[in-house]
Amino acid sequence: MKQHLAKIIQGEWKGYLEPSGMKNLREVIKYKFQHLYENELSVDQILITTGASLGLTSIYHVIPNKKLLVPQLGFPLYKKTAEQIGVQLTSYHIGPYVDWDKTLADIERGFKEGIKSILWNIPHNPLGVIAPKDVVKSLSDLCSKYNAICISDEVYRDFSRGNKVFSPVQFIPERTLFVHSLSKAYGVAGIRIGFIIGHPHIIKLLSQVHWNCNMSTSWIAQEAALYALNNLDDYTHSLSKKVNENMSKACEVFNYNGIPFIDPQGGIFICIDVSPLKISSRKFVSNALNNKNIDLMSGYEFGIEGDSLVRMNCGINNRDFDEALKRIIQIYSN
Numbered sequence: 001m002k003q004h005l006a007k008i009i010q011g012e013w014k015g016y017l018e019p020s021g022m023k024n025l026r027e028v029i030k031y032k033f034q035h036l037y038e039n040e041l042s043v044d045q046i047l048i049t050t051g052a053s054l055g056l057t058s059i060y061h062v063i064p065n066k067k068l069l070v071p072q073l074g075f076p077l078y079k080k081t082a083e084q085i086g087v088q089l090t091s092y093h094i095g096p097y098v099d100w101d102k103t104l105a106d107i108e109r110g111f112k113e114g115i116k117s118i119l120w121n122i123p124h125n126p127l128g129v130i131a132p133k134d135v136v137k138s139l140s141d142l143c144s145k146y147n148a149i150c151i152s153d154e155v156y157r158d159f160s161r162g163n164k165v166f167s168p169v170q171f172i173p174e175r176t177l178f179v180h181s182l183s184k185a186y187g188v189a190g191i192r193i194g195f196i197i198g199h200p201h202i203i204k205l206l207s208q209v210h211w212n213c214n215m216s217t218s219w220i221a222q223e224a225a226l227y228a229l230n231n232l233d234d235y236t237h238s239l240s241k242k243v244n245e246n247m248s249k250a251c252e253v254f255n256y257n258g259i260p261f262i263d264p265q266g267g268i269f270i271c272i273d274v275s276p277l278k279i280s281s282r283k284f285v286s287n288a289l290n291n292k293n294i295d296l297m298s299g300y301e302f303g304i305e306g307d308s309l310v311r312m313n314c315g316i317n318n319r320d321f322d323e324a325l326k327r328i329i330q331i332y333s334n
Contacts, residue, residue, distance in 0.1 A: 128264020
Protein backbone atom coordinates (compact mmCIF):
# COMPACT_ATOMS: atom_id res chain seq x y z
CA MET A 1 0.00 0.00 0.00
CA LYS A 2 2.80 2.41 0.92
CA GLN A 3 4.59 1.72 -2.36
CA HIS A 4 1.37 2.30 -4.27
CA LEU A 5 0.70 5.59 -2.46
CA ALA A 6 4.26 6.78 -3.09
CA LYS A 7 3.62 6.47 -6.82
CA ILE A 8 0.18 8.09 -6.59
CA ILE A 9 1.49 11.10 -4.69
CA GLN A 10 4.20 11.67 -7.29
CA GLY A 11 1.48 11.98 -9.92
CA GLU A 12 -1.42 14.41 -10.19
CA TRP A 13 -2.36 16.20 -6.96
CA LYS A 14 -6.11 15.82 -6.65
CA GLY A 15 -6.97 18.34 -3.93
CA TYR A 16 -10.58 18.45 -2.78
CA LEU A 17 -12.94 15.78 -4.09
CA GLU A 18 -16.71 15.53 -4.37
CA PRO A 19 -18.48 15.56 -0.97
CA SER A 20 -19.63 11.92 -1.17
CA GLY A 21 -16.15 10.60 -1.96
CA MET A 22 -14.49 9.06 -5.00
CA LYS A 23 -17.06 7.30 -7.14
CA ASN A 24 -14.80 4.35 -7.95
CA LEU A 25 -14.18 3.80 -4.22
CA ARG A 26 -17.92 3.87 -3.54
CA GLU A 27 -18.42 1.39 -6.38
CA VAL A 28 -16.00 -1.05 -4.77
CA ILE A 29 -17.66 -0.64 -1.36
CA LYS A 30 -21.04 -1.27 -2.98
CA TYR A 31 -19.72 -4.51 -4.44
CA LYS A 32 -17.99 -5.63 -1.22
CA PHE A 33 -20.99 -5.06 1.05
CA GLN A 34 -23.86 -5.94 -1.29
CA HIS A 35 -24.15 -9.37 0.38
CA LEU A 36 -25.64 -7.72 3.48
CA TYR A 37 -28.52 -6.21 1.51
CA GLU A 38 -31.47 -7.86 -0.19
CA ASN A 39 -31.99 -5.02 -2.69
CA GLU A 40 -29.36 -3.68 -5.06
CA LEU A 41 -27.18 -0.97 -3.52
CA SER A 42 -26.34 2.22 -5.40
CA VAL A 43 -23.35 4.51 -4.99
CA ASP A 44 -25.79 7.23 -3.87
CA GLN A 45 -26.27 5.20 -0.69
CA ILE A 46 -22.58 5.45 0.25
CA LEU A 47 -20.69 8.32 1.87
CA ILE A 48 -16.92 8.24 2.40
CA THR A 49 -16.03 9.77 5.76
CA THR A 50 -12.91 10.91 7.56
CA GLY A 51 -12.82 7.86 9.79
CA ALA A 52 -15.85 6.24 11.33
CA SER A 53 -15.75 8.81 14.13
CA LEU A 54 -16.46 11.80 11.89
CA GLY A 55 -19.11 9.72 10.17
CA LEU A 56 -20.83 9.25 13.52
CA THR A 57 -20.39 12.93 14.35
CA SER A 58 -22.09 13.88 11.07
CA ILE A 59 -25.00 11.59 11.94
CA TYR A 60 -25.37 13.18 15.38
CA HIS A 61 -26.06 16.51 13.67
CA VAL A 62 -29.15 15.18 11.88
CA ILE A 63 -30.80 12.71 14.29
CA PRO A 64 -34.43 13.46 15.20
CA ASN A 65 -35.05 15.71 18.23
CA LYS A 66 -31.36 15.60 19.24
CA LYS A 67 -31.93 12.53 21.42
CA LEU A 68 -29.99 9.30 21.18
CA LEU A 69 -29.88 5.88 22.85
CA VAL A 70 -26.28 4.76 23.48
CA PRO A 71 -24.87 1.49 24.89
CA GLN A 72 -23.72 1.31 28.47
CA LEU A 73 -20.92 0.13 28.36
CA GLY A 74 -19.94 1.97 25.20
CA PHE A 75 -17.01 3.43 23.30
CA PRO A 76 -16.13 6.71 25.13
CA LEU A 77 -16.26 8.92 22.02
CA TYR A 78 -19.94 8.07 21.53
CA LYS A 79 -20.87 10.17 24.53
CA LYS A 80 -18.09 12.74 24.40
CA THR A 81 -18.74 13.75 20.80
CA ALA A 82 -22.54 13.67 21.03
CA GLU A 83 -22.61 15.78 24.18
CA GLN A 84 -20.29 18.36 22.60
CA ILE A 85 -22.89 19.12 19.94
CA GLY A 86 -25.83 19.12 22.33
CA VAL A 87 -27.29 15.64 21.83
CA GLN A 88 -29.25 14.38 24.83
CA LEU A 89 -28.15 10.84 25.69
CA THR A 90 -29.99 7.96 27.33
CA SER A 91 -28.15 4.72 28.08
CA TYR A 92 -29.30 1.16 27.54
CA HIS A 93 -27.72 -1.89 29.19
CA ILE A 94 -25.20 -4.05 27.39
CA GLY A 95 -22.66 -4.97 30.06
CA PRO A 96 -20.41 -5.72 31.75
CA TYR A 97 -22.37 -8.99 31.70
CA VAL A 98 -24.92 -9.34 28.92
CA ASP A 99 -28.65 -9.67 29.55
CA TRP A 100 -30.36 -9.29 26.16
CA ASP A 101 -33.84 -9.13 27.70
CA LYS A 102 -32.77 -6.11 29.75
CA THR A 103 -31.06 -4.59 26.71
CA LEU A 104 -34.23 -4.80 24.61
CA ALA A 105 -36.40 -3.58 27.52
CA ASP A 106 -34.16 -0.54 27.99
CA ILE A 107 -34.30 0.21 24.26
CA GLU A 108 -38.09 0.01 24.11
CA ARG A 109 -38.38 2.20 27.21
CA GLY A 110 -36.25 4.84 25.46
CA PHE A 111 -38.37 4.66 22.31
CA LYS A 112 -41.56 5.02 24.37
CA GLU A 113 -40.07 8.19 25.87
CA GLY A 114 -39.81 9.67 22.38
CA ILE A 115 -36.21 8.90 21.39
CA LYS A 116 -36.01 8.18 17.66
CA SER A 117 -32.37 7.08 17.23
CA ILE A 118 -30.22 4.30 18.67
CA LEU A 119 -26.49 3.65 18.38
CA TRP A 120 -25.80 -0.10 18.06
CA ASN A 121 -22.26 -1.53 18.25
CA ILE A 122 -21.58 -5.15 17.28
CA PRO A 123 -19.02 -6.70 17.77
CA HIS A 124 -19.01 -4.60 20.90
CA ASN A 125 -16.11 -2.46 22.09
CA PRO A 126 -14.79 -3.38 24.66
CA LEU A 127 -16.72 -6.56 25.57
CA GLY A 128 -16.55 -8.30 22.20
CA VAL A 129 -20.13 -9.58 22.43
CA ILE A 130 -22.06 -10.38 19.25
CA ALA A 131 -25.86 -10.20 19.39
CA PRO A 132 -27.64 -13.35 18.17
CA LYS A 133 -29.99 -13.15 15.21
CA ASP A 134 -33.19 -13.08 17.28
CA VAL A 135 -31.93 -10.12 19.31
CA VAL A 136 -31.00 -8.14 16.19
CA LYS A 137 -34.40 -8.99 14.71
CA SER A 138 -36.14 -7.80 17.90
CA LEU A 139 -34.12 -4.57 17.86
CA SER A 140 -35.11 -4.04 14.22
CA ASP A 141 -38.77 -4.67 15.00
CA LEU A 142 -38.63 -2.06 17.77
CA CYS A 143 -37.10 0.47 15.38
CA SER A 144 -39.92 -0.15 12.91
CA LYS A 145 -42.61 -0.05 15.60
CA TYR A 146 -41.43 3.30 17.00
CA ASN A 147 -40.27 4.84 13.68
CA ALA A 148 -36.65 5.02 14.85
CA ILE A 149 -33.27 5.07 13.09
CA CYS A 150 -30.55 2.54 13.94
CA ILE A 151 -26.94 3.73 13.69
CA SER A 152 -25.05 0.44 13.40
CA ASP A 153 -21.36 0.79 14.24
CA GLU A 154 -19.77 -2.35 12.78
CA VAL A 155 -16.14 -1.34 12.54
CA TYR A 156 -15.03 -4.67 14.06
CA ARG A 157 -17.29 -6.96 12.00
CA ASP A 158 -14.23 -8.48 10.28
CA PHE A 159 -13.05 -9.76 13.68
CA SER A 160 -15.72 -12.25 14.69
CA ARG A 161 -13.72 -15.32 15.83
CA GLY A 162 -15.77 -17.42 13.44
CA ASN A 163 -19.12 -16.24 14.84
CA LYS A 164 -21.89 -14.99 12.57
CA VAL A 165 -22.37 -11.20 12.76
CA PHE A 166 -25.98 -10.18 12.16
CA SER A 167 -26.68 -6.58 11.19
CA PRO A 168 -29.87 -4.49 11.35
CA VAL A 169 -29.35 -3.78 7.64
CA GLN A 170 -30.51 -7.36 7.02
CA PHE A 171 -33.91 -6.52 8.53
CA ILE A 172 -34.43 -2.75 8.27
CA PRO A 173 -32.01 -1.39 5.62
CA GLU A 174 -34.17 1.70 5.06
CA ARG A 175 -33.86 2.59 8.78
CA THR A 176 -30.20 1.67 9.27
CA LEU A 177 -27.08 3.77 8.88
CA PHE A 178 -24.29 1.22 8.52
CA VAL A 179 -20.95 2.64 9.76
CA HIS A 180 -17.64 0.98 8.97
CA SER A 181 -13.92 1.77 9.13
CA LEU A 182 -11.20 0.43 6.86
CA SER A 183 -8.48 1.31 9.37
CA LYS A 184 -9.49 -1.67 11.53
CA ALA A 185 -9.84 -4.29 8.79
CA TYR A 186 -6.49 -3.39 7.21
CA GLY A 187 -4.53 -2.40 10.30
CA VAL A 188 -4.01 1.22 9.23
CA ALA A 189 -5.36 3.12 12.23
CA GLY A 190 -4.79 6.85 11.85
CA ILE A 191 -5.30 6.96 8.09
CA ARG A 192 -8.83 8.27 8.84
CA ILE A 193 -11.03 6.53 6.30
CA GLY A 194 -14.51 5.16 6.89
CA PHE A 195 -17.90 5.12 5.25
CA ILE A 196 -21.64 5.12 5.85
CA ILE A 197 -24.28 3.18 3.90
CA GLY A 198 -27.87 4.37 4.21
CA HIS A 199 -30.96 5.67 2.46
CA PRO A 200 -29.90 7.99 -0.40
CA HIS A 201 -31.88 10.95 0.98
CA ILE A 202 -30.12 10.67 4.35
CA ILE A 203 -26.73 10.13 2.71
CA LYS A 204 -27.21 13.29 0.64
CA LEU A 205 -27.93 15.26 3.81
CA LEU A 206 -24.99 13.67 5.65
CA SER A 207 -22.61 14.47 2.80
CA GLN A 208 -23.45 18.17 3.23
CA VAL A 209 -22.92 17.97 7.00
CA HIS A 210 -19.66 16.05 6.59
CA TRP A 211 -18.43 18.62 4.05
CA ASN A 212 -19.28 21.50 6.38
CA CYS A 213 -17.38 19.79 9.23
CA ASN A 214 -14.38 18.59 7.29
CA MET A 215 -14.69 19.28 3.57
CA SER A 216 -13.78 16.18 1.57
CA THR A 217 -12.00 13.16 3.02
CA SER A 218 -8.31 13.17 2.05
CA TRP A 219 -7.87 11.87 -1.48
CA ILE A 220 -4.68 10.10 -0.34
CA ALA A 221 -6.65 8.15 2.28
CA GLN A 222 -9.28 7.33 -0.33
CA GLU A 223 -6.61 6.05 -2.73
CA ALA A 224 -5.23 3.89 0.09
CA ALA A 225 -8.70 2.50 0.77
CA LEU A 226 -9.30 1.80 -2.91
CA TYR A 227 -6.01 -0.08 -3.17
CA ALA A 228 -6.72 -2.08 0.00
CA LEU A 229 -10.22 -3.12 -1.07
CA ASN A 230 -9.04 -4.15 -4.51
CA ASN A 231 -5.82 -5.92 -3.55
CA LEU A 232 -5.59 -6.88 0.12
CA ASP A 233 -8.51 -9.19 0.94
CA ASP A 234 -6.08 -11.86 2.16
CA TYR A 235 -4.52 -9.36 4.55
CA THR A 236 -7.84 -8.83 6.33
CA HIS A 237 -8.21 -12.58 6.84
CA SER A 238 -4.63 -12.99 8.06
CA LEU A 239 -4.94 -10.03 10.44
CA SER A 240 -8.16 -11.44 11.87
CA LYS A 241 -6.48 -14.81 12.29
CA LYS A 242 -3.58 -13.25 14.21
CA VAL A 243 -5.96 -11.38 16.51
CA ASN A 244 -7.89 -14.60 17.14
CA GLU A 245 -4.67 -16.42 17.97
CA ASN A 246 -3.73 -13.76 20.51
CA MET A 247 -7.22 -13.86 22.02
CA SER A 248 -7.17 -17.64 22.35
CA LYS A 249 -3.72 -17.50 23.90
CA ALA A 250 -4.85 -14.85 26.41
CA CYS A 251 -7.91 -16.92 27.37
CA GLU A 252 -5.70 -19.96 27.94
CA VAL A 253 -3.15 -18.02 29.99
CA PHE A 254 -5.76 -16.25 32.11
CA ASN A 255 -7.62 -19.50 32.78
CA TYR A 256 -4.41 -21.27 33.77
CA ASN A 257 -3.43 -18.48 36.17
CA GLY A 258 -6.89 -18.04 37.67
CA ILE A 259 -7.40 -14.52 36.29
CA PRO A 260 -11.10 -13.82 35.60
CA PHE A 261 -11.94 -12.31 32.22
CA ILE A 262 -14.74 -11.93 29.68
CA ASP A 263 -14.26 -14.32 26.77
CA PRO A 264 -14.95 -12.18 23.66
CA GLN A 265 -16.97 -13.46 20.73
CA GLY A 266 -15.41 -10.90 18.40
CA GLY A 267 -13.61 -7.58 18.18
CA ILE A 268 -9.92 -7.08 18.99
CA PHE A 269 -10.06 -6.63 22.77
CA ILE A 270 -10.24 -8.83 25.85
CA CYS A 271 -11.42 -7.56 29.24
CA ILE A 272 -9.82 -8.67 32.51
CA ASP A 273 -11.94 -8.56 35.69
CA VAL A 274 -10.00 -6.88 38.52
CA SER A 275 -12.85 -6.90 41.06
CA PRO A 276 -11.24 -9.75 43.12
CA LEU A 277 -8.27 -7.42 43.75
CA LYS A 278 -10.52 -4.87 45.48
CA ILE A 279 -9.08 -2.03 43.44
CA SER A 280 -10.50 0.07 40.62
CA SER A 281 -9.63 -0.55 36.99
CA ARG A 282 -8.05 2.90 36.92
CA LYS A 283 -5.66 1.89 39.70
CA PHE A 284 -4.76 -1.34 37.90
CA VAL A 285 -4.11 0.52 34.63
CA SER A 286 -1.93 3.06 36.43
CA ASN A 287 0.10 0.29 38.09
CA ALA A 288 0.51 -1.52 34.77
CA LEU A 289 1.83 1.59 33.02
CA ASN A 290 4.08 2.88 35.80
CA ASN A 291 5.51 -0.43 36.98
CA LYS A 292 5.44 -2.70 33.93
CA ASN A 293 5.22 -0.29 30.96
CA ILE A 294 1.97 -1.83 29.68
CA ASP A 295 -0.64 0.46 28.13
CA LEU A 296 -4.12 -0.83 29.02
CA MET A 297 -7.48 0.97 29.19
CA SER A 298 -9.74 1.28 32.19
CA GLY A 299 -13.29 -0.03 31.79
CA TYR A 300 -14.44 3.05 33.68
CA GLU A 301 -13.88 5.04 30.47
CA PHE A 302 -16.70 3.03 28.88
CA GLY A 303 -19.14 3.68 31.74
CA ILE A 304 -19.12 3.50 35.52
CA GLU A 305 -20.39 -0.11 35.41
CA GLY A 306 -17.12 -1.06 33.75
CA ASP A 307 -14.87 0.01 36.60
CA SER A 308 -14.10 -3.63 37.41
CA LEU A 309 -12.79 -4.29 33.89
CA VAL A 310 -9.49 -3.57 32.15
CA ARG A 311 -9.31 -3.65 28.34
CA MET A 312 -6.35 -5.24 26.58
CA ASN A 313 -5.71 -4.85 22.83
CA CYS A 314 -5.07 -8.19 21.09
CA GLY A 315 -4.23 -6.55 17.75
CA ILE A 316 -0.46 -6.28 18.29
CA ASN A 317 2.45 -8.44 17.20
CA ASN A 318 2.86 -11.83 18.88
CA ARG A 319 6.16 -11.12 20.63
CA ASP A 320 4.94 -7.94 22.34
CA PHE A 321 1.62 -9.59 23.17
CA ASP A 322 3.32 -12.58 24.83
CA GLU A 323 5.49 -10.27 26.90
CA ALA A 324 2.46 -8.19 27.89
CA LEU A 325 0.66 -11.33 29.11
CA LYS A 326 3.63 -12.23 31.33
CA ARG A 327 3.69 -8.77 32.87
CA ILE A 328 -0.09 -8.72 33.43
CA ILE A 329 0.16 -12.02 35.31
CA GLN A 330 2.88 -10.51 37.50
CA ILE A 331 0.80 -7.41 38.25
CA TYR A 332 -2.35 -9.40 38.99
CA SER A 333 -0.47 -11.84 41.23
CA ASN A 334 1.16 -9.03 43.18
